[in-house]
Amino acid sequence: xxxxxxxxxxxxxxxxxxxxxxxxxxxxxxxxxxxxxxxxxxxxxxxxxxxxxxxxxxxxxxxxxxxxxxxxxxxxxxxxxx
Numbered sequence: 001x002x003x004x005x006x007x008x009x010x011x012x013x014x015x016x017x018x019x020x021x022x023x024x025x026x027x028x029x030x031x032x033x034x035x036x037x038x039x040x041x042x043x044x045x046x047x048x049x050x051x052x053x054x055x056x057x058x059x060x061x062x063x064x065x066x067x068x069x070x071x072x073x074x075x076x077x078x079x080x081x082x
Contacts, residue, residue, distance in 0.1 A: 016030065
């Protein structure tokens, strides 16, 4: 298991410690759960998701890449317009 050092605002760190005590869970578990909820997943999980999506979409790899590029560009364009 890897270790990570982060810097938090004092009030956020205090809130995290209090939540940990209230819930009876470690700070590490709370942070890990938060990352997973934000869609940050291990590489194997992402590979599995992509493989399932490819099977269900019935797109060739080239078509899937082209669609992903088109959607990414459209999203970036809408973010710039906002």
